[in-house]
Amino acid sequence: MINQLSWKVGGQQGEGIESTGEIFCIALNRLGYYLYGYRHFSSRIKGGHTNNKIRVSTKETRAISDDLDILVAFDQETIDVNYHEMHDGSIIIADAKFKPVKPDDTEASLYVVPFTEIATDLGTSLMKNMVAIGATCAILGMEISVFSEVVEEIFGRKGEEIVKKNMDAIAAGYDYMKDELGEQLGAMKLEEADGQKRLFMIGNDAIALGAIAGGCRFMAAYPITPASEIMEYLIKKLPVLGGTVIQTEDEIAAATMAIGANYGGVRALTASAGPGLSLKMEAIGLAGITETPIVIVDTQRGGPSTGLPTKQEQSDLMAMIYGTHGEIPKIVMAPSTVEEAFYDTAEAFNLAEEYQCPVIVLSDLQLSLGKQTVQPLDYSKVEIRRGKLVDYDIPDTEGHAYFKRYEVTADGVSPRVIPGMKNGVHHVTGVEHDETGKPSESPLNRKAQMDKRMRKIENIRFNTPVYKNVPHAESDLLIVGFNSTRGAIEEAIERLEADGIKVNHAQIRLIHPFPTDEVLPLVQTAKKVVVIENNATGQLANILKMNVGHVNKISSILKYDGNPFLPHEIHTQCKELF
């Protein structure tokens, strides 16, 4: 019996590789297993190698596994590209159709199964994926009935016959593989899972759901990988709430339309990836100086320029903190799990209104697209706070003077009215302005308004600015990361601890303003600090050095080849520090 397993299905893009993984995962998720998926794909629709690697475990897992136990191959390339992850005892099940060849230098065993032939005999070659699921079932010693519910849901609307045929395909795959395996039947039997109901979703689903929970009722966006799922989800769900999504003509329109909507008084969102964020920068500055709330999601991918559109990277950090010309107050948050992505996105709308400034929810491709088991989301934890939005009748003044929308206050936040409110008329401009929004170049006014704006985020209240796992008062090593590296870091830490190294872990959730008070003590009590990030220049490490000092103590482990960190890479490189 094993308590975790790594399964991968691969083939040509457009062959249904995605749906094979999907059906497999949904069924196992319902049994109470924890799933963590990562899809390798290219910026094309048909053709090109794609694979979906899925971790199955009886305990919570947020990392891609180092190795591979079962590989389902629909073409030779899948074997050639992936067999190096396999070990003694690993199993390759490959479609007989392409006459699979086992590489010489692998200890994995190859089983050739006529996926396509069996499927064709049953009605259509499209069902070869189902045959593969059945074959997997045999290795896992699992009853094929665990798939019947999911198959019914997916194919039910096409009629009972289609449902039956797909179940027959699973059964045929199981039976064929059963005979092939002989005594090896159930070779990788998984321990029983806890049967708890959990969610199975990608980070972008959680971001979109978080936006709805956070009161977002309008979105303006332009399609881009890996952010589009957010707009696709909201266009399905917002109409029920009276809201909508506009797919704009470009990224600048998306940002400025969302700014207009927020100024207009609705909670509005825009989401994109690096190239889009580069285009939105001037608009972000406009939101900053006009003190217009706006939530912007950046799902990081490989940059610069078009870069690696379908690959993991975390290289937008500095651009998100400092991007836009001039200086504005801005909040940048970086959820490290899908659960946090939900709660943080909802909270982003509160912060945007409370501090009247742009809030960037930073994600990365692995977090945004990695489909995984997610703990139940608790809506009662979501609050709606609208800051100093005026909800009282504004008295008419003599001569109908303009409302002081930019009144200089102690905390820097001014009362905010939205257009349409009686006696609230004022002017908003990206030009430096006085308290009523009238353009002003006076040095005294400039300083007063600049100070007021920057003061707003000095004492920002954010629930958990740092995810901390700090078992040691004094540590040998403090590992720091952000976004999706959390899972791989956690597994590396288990191994480092087993090696006798005392490790504390800080995953930064509030990137800007930097939570120095939270992080500094951890740095002070660590012998060494290492920052793990998917970029080439150590951006988070530099932010850390800027804010907490201890420059000589801080080093980096970087990966920027487009792939996420694996636990063993972090483990090995951290060990080399000692």
Next chain:
Amino acid sequence: MATFKDFRNNVKPNWCPGCGDFSVQAAIQRAAANVGLEPDNLAVISGIGCSGRISGYIKSYGFHGIHGRSLPIAQGVKMANRDLTVIASGGDGDGFAIGMGHTIHAIRRNIDITYIVMDNQIYGLTKGQTSPRSATGFKTKSTPEGSIEQAVSPMELALSAGATFVAQSFSTDLKDLTAIIEAGLNHKGFSFINVFSPCVTYNKINTYDWFKEHLTKLNTIEGYDSSNKELAMQTLMQHDSLVTGIIYQDTSRPSYQELVPGYAEEPLTKADLTLDQAHFDKLVAEFM
């Protein structure tokens, strides 16, 4: 009932004496009063440039944004609050150069706002460079030998982009301009009004006198029918677009807001920001 004086504030425009934009400002104030608006339920969203300052010179909610982006901002405001009357405005550089993409798409999207362009065929605030509206051969600081590009025809572009309201006016003709803006404000959908608004400082070619000499009023053309798109296009081409009046209006096509599935009849600003627990549970259940 507000009068046009209620739309005046005490800010002195920084336009040059004689600038065409003064009339546009006055016409907007008069049209707003004439259609029964109050300063509280009008938002003027403007771009950058001399004309972009207009949102600060009208007593109403005003948003002076970034160069070329008045339209997406204005559309966002309207989507947030469909009860608000929204005017977007700016110059020809704003709408036909840096913001041309938004202009075309705002036209075809047909959100119920009014877009007023103050077209002076020159870049004024940056002190006299060529504009996409400058005629071929037009000499400016950036085209010392004369522009070698073709000028855009915004009215023709608007027609081909599927506009439902296209009009043109001349800033000296306050009465006509006011009437056209009123018609634009009353139109259900995107209304696009181009106003010849001469720059007295940097454009010595397209002057008041030049326009008086070259413009033809559509209501003087016998048989002109603003519901006939083919005739509209033909007339524009015959007159090199130098016509004033309502060029084309399609009252049959619903505005964007009327077509959005599920879009609340109440302004989104009044939407409940919370969900029933049951609604949330239903959303979450789809991921199980």
